[in-house]
Amino acid sequence: xxxxxxxxxxxxxxxxxxxxxxxxxxxxxxxxxxxxxxxxxxxxxxxxxxxxxxxxxxxxxxxxxxxxxxxxxxxxxxxxxxxxxxxxxxxxxxxxxxxxxxxxxxxxxxxxxxxxxxxxxxxxxxxxxxxxxxxxxxxxxxxxxxxxxxxxxxxxxxxxxxxxxxxxxxxxxxxxxxxxxxxxxxxxxxxxxxxxxxxxxxxxxxxxxxxxxxxxxxxxxxxxxxxxxxxxxxxxxxxxxxxxxxxxxxxxxxxxxxxxxxxxxxxxxxxxxxxxxxxxxxxxxxxxxxxxxxxxxxxxxxxxxxxxxxxxxxxxxxxxxxxxxxxxxxxxxxxxxxxxxxxxxxxxxxxxxxxxxxxxxxxxxxxxxxxxxxxxxxxxxxxxxxxxxxxxxxxxxxxxxxxxxxxxxxxxxxxxxxxxxxxxxxxxxxxxxxxxxxxxxxxxxxxxxxxxxxxxxxxxxxxxxxxxxxxxxxxxxxxxxxxxxxxxxxxxxxxxxxxxxxxxxxxxxxxxxxxxxxxxxxxxxxxxxx
Amino acid sequence: xxxxxxxxxxxxxxxxxxxxxxxxxxxxxxxxxxxxxxxxxxxxxxxxxxxxxxxxxxxxxxxxxxxxxxxxxxxxxxxx
Numbered sequence: 001x002x003x004x005x006x007x008x009x010x011x012x013x014x015x016x017x018x019x020x021x022x023x024x025x026x027x028x029x030x031x032x033x034x035x036x037x038x039x040x041x042x043x044x045x046x047x048x049x050x051x052x053x054x055x056x057x058x059x060x061x062x063x064x065x066x067x068x069x070x071x072x073x074x075x076x077x078x079x080x081x082x083x084x085x086x087x088x089x090x091x092x093x094x095x096x097x098x099x100x101x102x103x104x105x106x107x108x109x110x111x112x113x114x115x116x117x118x119x120x121x122x123x124x125x126x127x128x129x130x131x132x133x134x135x136x137x138x139x140x141x142x143x144x145x146x147x148x149x150x151x152x153x154x155x156x157x158x159x160x161x162x163x164x165x166x167x168x169x170x171x172x173x174x175x176x177x178x179x180x181x182x183x184x185x186x187x188x189x190x191x192x193x194x195x196x197x198x199x200x201x202x203x204x205x206x207x208x209x210x211x212x213x214x215x216x217x218x219x220x221x222x223x224x225x226x227x228x229x230x231x232x233x234x235x236x237x238x239x240x241x242x243x244x245x246x247x248x249x250x251x252x253x254x255x256x257x258x259x260x261x262x263x264x265x266x267x268x269x270x271x272x273x274x275x276x277x278x279x280x281x282x283x284x285x286x287x288x289x290x291x292x293x294x295x296x297x298x299x300x301x302x303x304x305x306x307x308x309x310x311x312x313x314x315x316x317x318x319x320x321x322x323x324x325x326x327x328x329x330x331x332x333x334x335x336x337x338x339x340x341x342x343x344x345x346x347x348x349x350x351x352x353x354x355x356x357x358x359x360x361x362x363x364x365x366x367x368x369x370x371x372x373x374x375x376x377x378x379x380x381x382x383x384x385x386x387x388x389x390x391x392x393x394x395x396x397x398x399x400x401x402x403x404x405x406x407x408x409x410x411x412x413x414x415x416x417x418x419x420x421x422x423x424x425x426x427x428x429x430x431x432x433x434x435x436x437x438x439x440x441x442x443x444x445x446x447x448x449x450x451x452x453x454x455x456x457x458x459x460x461x462x463x464x465x466x467x468x469x470x471x472x473x474x475x476x477x478x479x480x481x482x483x484x485x486x487x488x489x490x491x492x493x494x495x496x497x498x499x500x501x502x503x504x505x506x507x508x509x510x511x512x513x514x515x516x517x518x519x520x521x522x523x524x525x526x527x528x529x530x
Numbered sequence: 531x532x533x534x535x536x537x538x539x540x541x542x543x544x545x546x547x548x549x550x551x552x553x554x555x556x557x558x559x560x561x562x563x564x565x566x567x568x569x570x571x572x573x574x575x576x577x578x579x580x581x582x583x584x585x586x587x588x589x590x591x592x593x594x595x596x597x598x599x600x601x602x603x604x605x606x607x608x609x610x
Contacts, residue, residue, distance in 0.1 A: 210610055296610075
């Protein structure tokens with residue numbers, strides 16, 4: 001039994017269901033694609049499916065395997081019919097079982113969407129008027145949507161819930177208007193050739209937050225062919241003033257998945273690929289290989305440098321932006337241009353610049369910078385040059401001034417960036433990233449175990465709200481001036497307002513040889529909430 | 531005494547309480563100028579954490595400071 005199979009005989013649901021049953025699972029989600037009586041406004045009498053099976057099975061198995069790894073589900077399978085099918089016949093079945101329903105729904109959706117787009121299957125439609133025609137499944141998925149849907153979920157063995165077409169994950173009714181790019185194709189820089197370039201382009205957006213929302217929305221609207229979204233975060237109420245892809249209904253859901261839903265609804269022609277993961281130094285380069293342009297919409301220095309380094313190493317173009325209160329910085333990288341490390345030679349450590357007690361941001365500020373990023377990505381894809389190349393553009397929305405500062409490529413970088421090469425060499429030789437954070441639930445235990453708790457906030461913050469308990473106050477700046485005021489063998493728990501400074505300090509101290517230094521995850525804010 | 535136009539971004543602007551100012555200084559490099567302004571405005575950031583631009587181009591901290599130049603101090607920002 002393979003994870004992906006073709007069948008030339010009618011599919012038997014109880015048998016299929018049995019192949020994904022597992023007592024460790026609390027939920028099962030399935031998708032059934034049925035033969036429908038119409039497509040693109042024509043009455044359909046029956047169908048034939050044909051597949052290039054050798055290639056198709058391999059690709060299908062890859063998709064199921066990706067879904068299992070990406071969403072952490074227990075079992076997943078997909079079986080597709082080939083041969084002659086009558087109206088109402090089951091054409092494709094996807095079944096997923098997992099401990100919890102959220103991953104099962106996401107994995108099931110992922111499998112059917114990817115199968116539709118990636119597996120070479122052709123459909124011959126026989127119409128009522130006696131005519132017939134071959135339809136590639138990708139095209140039919142984009143233009144006409146799914147035949148019909150039935151999903152079943154059982155959280156508890158006795159609680160069966162049936163949902164039908166009105167709750168279908170995809171519901172593009174037949175005859176839905178196709179996206180119309182005429183308003184941009186009129187531009188002489190775009191035209192039919194430019195539109196074809198956009199359609200062929202693959203763009204990976206790192207971060208689906210305040211910057212990511214306009215980037216994703218405009219690239220989807222423009223008809224960029226493939227749009228990857230990587231974000232490991234979930235939607236929170238504090239995101240909604242600036243992250244316009246999300247609503248209150250989405251709280252607690254993975255941003256990448258919600259964004260993908262919205263974007264598919266906005267433009268079904270775009271192949272949207274969500275990844276609910278952190279873009280770290282291991283994962284991002286592997287993922288970025290398949291894309292043409294990387295767009296950094298992250299909210300931290302670590303990720304920004306990971307994106308920069310991946311773009312430089314792989315020779316990809318990248319559009320970087322970041323914001324602070326009412327300002328933003330924008331930089332465009334192309335192979336051979338200056339990069340983030342020409343401007344900032346040493347990767348800035350999160351928490352050491354600024355203040356992790358919210359610096360604050362006005363919602364439209366990332367909207368403006370993200371919109372600029374979207375423009376820059378489209379210019380790159382259309383082969384237009386950018387003044388943000390070999391420069392950093394500073395945008396000040398308080399004064400409405402923009403300023404372009406020339407950033408020349410480091411003269412020491414011949415083939416590739418010497419600093420990226422050095423950073424990658426260090427990352428390879430360094431042990432796996434050290435975990436320095438502890439959770440709020442562990443705090444009392446830490447105190448009992450006689451850790452010395454150090455409050456790293458500055459004097460003003462402490463005066464405004466002193467932390468309760470037996471805590472030493474030592475502002476971050478004073479600690480970093482002379483780390484050896486701490487006992488090298490001492491056990492320390494560092495805390496600050498929200499956990500960014502303390503994490504940075506703990507990492508710095510670990511590097512300096514202090515082995516028992518920890519940071520309180522989420523800082524005092526988490527402690528108050530807990 | 532050299533007169534230069536200085537611009538601040540991000541947290542430096544917050545701490546200086548202004549986005550730009552005219553400065554009369556006896557210092558001769560952006561490095562020394564930053565230390566002088568750091569003492570005046572109470573900037574928290576070390577010089578190693580910022581970059582300086584002179585007349586629209588990122589520059590070395592030990593470049594010569596000449597009258598009438600436009601100096602920009604820029605910290606890295608990471609919000610998104």
